[in-house]
Amino acid sequence: MARKQARRRKQKKTRQITMPKFAIGRIVAPLLAAGVVFATYQFSLAMLDRRISSIEISGPFQRVTALQIEEAISDEIDEGFVGADLGGIQDRIVALQWIDQARVARRWPSRIAITVTEQVPAAVWGERGLLNTRGELFVEEARHPPAELPRLNGPDDRSAEVANRYLEVRDRLIPAGLDLRSVHLDARGSWEMTLNNGVEVRLGRREVDERTDLFLDVVADIISSRPKEIDYVDMRYGNGFTIGWAGGSRTPVKDKKKDRQEMLAARGHK
Numbered sequence: 001m002a003r004k005q006a007r008r009r010k011q012k013k014t015r016q017i018t019m020p021k022f023a024i025g026r027i028v029a030p031l032l033a034a035g036v037v038f039a040t041y042q043f044s045l046a047m048l049d050r051r052i053s054s055i056e057i058s059g060p061f062q063r064v065t066a067l068q069i070e071e072a073i074s075d076e077i078d079e080g081f082v083g084a085d086l087g088g089i090q091d092r093i094v095a096l097q098w099i100d101q102a103r104v105a106r107r108w109p110s111r112i113a114i115t116v117t118e119q120v121p122a123a124v125w126g127e128r129g130l131l132n133t134r135g136e137l138f139v140e141e142a143r144h145p146p147a148e149l150p151r152l153n154g155p156d157d158r159s160a161e162v163a164n165r166y167l168e169v170r171d172r173l174i175p176a177g178l179d180l181r182s183v184h185l186d187a188r189g190s191w192e193m194t195l196n197n198g199v200e201v202r203l204g205r206r207e208v209d210e211r212t213d214l215f216l217d218v219v220a221d222i223i224s225s226r227p228k229e230i231d232y233v234d235m236r237y238g239n240g241f242t243i244g245w246a247g248g249s250r251t252p253v254k255d256k257k258k259d260r261q262e263m264l265a266a267r268g269h270k
């Protein structure tokens with residue numbers, strides 16, 4: 001019995017630990033392949049990333065020059081044909097005051113093509129600001145605001161709202177032979193408009209959309225037929241409007257359509 005135990009101890013001592021065999025080739029081969037691809041990519045970039053030989057800039061150039069654009073992007077251009085950040089170049093161009101949009105593209109083998117669109121001023125905002133056709137303030141202090149542009153005023157955070165109302169009203173006035181000279185929104189939310197013939201239109205703070213529709217549907221035709229006789233139109237009434245004549249007299253006018261609607265509503269309520 002003692003001999004058997006001794007043999008078992010000897011067998012335990014002499015037993016060897018064997019490690020699992022790995023296919024080293026299966027690991028090394030993909031690594032080598034990846035290294036070759038990466039090296040090829042880096043080599044290709046080095047070959048392609050040559051100096052930019054020319055910059056092609058196209059646009060209207062009424063307010064901004066090609067030289068101003070080139071100066072704004074000079075740092076990015078120094079990065080090379082491939083290294084140049086096209087998004088960064090575009091951002092720098094659009095940051096210029098009179099630029100609205102810009103497109104930047106690479107042209108093989110070493111040329112950068114840039115197309116710019118300038119802002120189109122649609123109205124003067126406040127004293128010297130300029131709004132574009134989307135109602136966005138793109139110039140805060142213009143040296144010489146175009147005199148022919150309409151004048152819009154209001155809180156700065158509501159410039160788009162004022163511009164939209166101007167555009168909507170103007171589009172509906174043109175068929176009647178009228179146009180808008182100015183639109184004003186004061187700090188309390190009260191609206192006022194002045195037509196191109198000098199007639200002032202007071203809309204107030206309440207039911208502005210309804211009063212605007214009444215003015216465009218009814219009053220605009222009256223003004224177009226007697227423009228020199230009318231000084232102002234006050235739309236700030238619940239059942240109509242008042243015409244202020246050039247001689248100083250006033251004529252209240254009831255909105256018959258609204259009277260009928262209120263009468264029918266009262267009958268239905270009973």
